[in-house]
Ligand code: TYD
């Protein structure tokens with residue numbers, strides 16, 4: 423059975439409060455609060471409320487409705503003022519949505535959401551920033567550094583969920599930030615703040631709050647590398663959207679990655695750079711990542727990864743050195759280690775490069791992690807380039823997935839990738855040859871490439887390396 427809890431209802435205005443007070447803060451009447459024992463809703467009831475969405479649409483969960491009779495949801499969205507983040511959200515905040523912004527401590531979550539609070543407060547309406555992490559003065563200091571005046575930005579240092587819900591209902595802001603979900607606790611759950619049951623219960627209640635008030639609520643959740651703190655992972659299936667802020671703490675770039683979105687496409691990324699005055703959008707990331715490339719060094723290859731709908735040119739670096747102790751090591755940064763081991767095996771067996779007895783280091787420049795197999799060819803070429811001490815031409819881009827028999831496999835959205843490379847001044851591109859040998863793959867016909875841009879197709883890794891090196 424659900425646990426009961428006590429709440430106090432004002433007999434004059436009906437306001438609900440978690441604590442007894444002499445005066446009702448809602449209507450200023452004295453001695454009107456009365457204790458009521460509240461039986462929380464069962465999980466099914468809570469879920470139902472979420473499913474029904476907006477309460478006044480007249481639907482209920484007992485009567486099935488045929489599809490054409492369901493009114494389409496009119497989704498006016500609230501732009502957050504940063505196109506990089508709006509794109510990840512699918513075009514802005516959807517009213518009544520609950521969004522989780524996760525990331526490691528110190529990565530910049532509070533900074534990002536305080537900046538967003540500043541723009542929403544300026545352009546849309548009042549914002550309530552609830553912090554259980556820092557004092558009001560600390561937030562004020564940060565806001566000053568970020569140049570946020572915040573005429574309509576309300577701060578609340580509070581950790582008790584009931585109080586938070588009450589304040590949101592009273593203030594009715596345009597957006598709410600909860601920093602962080604690990605500090606909030608619901609009075610009727612006995613376990614400590616940050617525990618799985620607390621975090622889950624608080625999130626479920628905030629979801630109901632968002633749905634019943636149609637206010638978008640953004641919650642911050644800390645994740646540690648080891649995943650020891652209960653948090654974001656548990657919540658992903660409850661909330662409407664999950665964004666992760668990633669990046670190496672010692673690199674200034676920050677990636678905002680959408681991993682779940684009930685209102686838009688996932689796998690979109692937004693790129694920011696952490697400056698002294700906060701997070702600044704990076705609108706042309708490929709150009710920046712390539713800007714300090716050492717053109718005359720072996721072991722460097724440029725490839726294109728698709729991040730959501732956006733192609734991103736990245737430099738892959740590899741260093742291959744003879745192993746000193748007969749116990750070769752391989753280390754990666756930003757690339758899946760298993761993938762590297764697989765590529766080394768393919769290079770050894772199918773291309774005849776004996777990289778096996780060597781230490782191999784490979785990394786993606788800029789501090790990002792790329793999971794797409796389309797960078798395989800770039801990684802393999804960087805390794806081969808370092809091993810053979812030969813340069814890959816500085817104006818060449820390599821795109822393709824490598825299979826176990828050394829074949830190059832087609833990748834998605836080829837024309838977008840190649841066009842991005844051409845846009846940044848690259849002149850040549852090696853891509854997988856699919857099917858019969860053709861000079862120019864069909865999907866590139868519409869890519870509008872410059873006259874002098876050369877597209878080279880290769881069916882195997884060996885052939886591609888012969889052309890590149
Ligand atoms: P913060 O937003 O507090 O991280 P999180 O909420 O994810 O724990 O950001 C912390 C780091 O960002 C901190 O190390 C300092 C740095 N920072 C800047 O470099 N510039 C700035 O303008 C701000 C506000 C923070």
Ligand code: MG
Nearest residue numbers: 531532533555
């Ligand atoms: Mg913080």
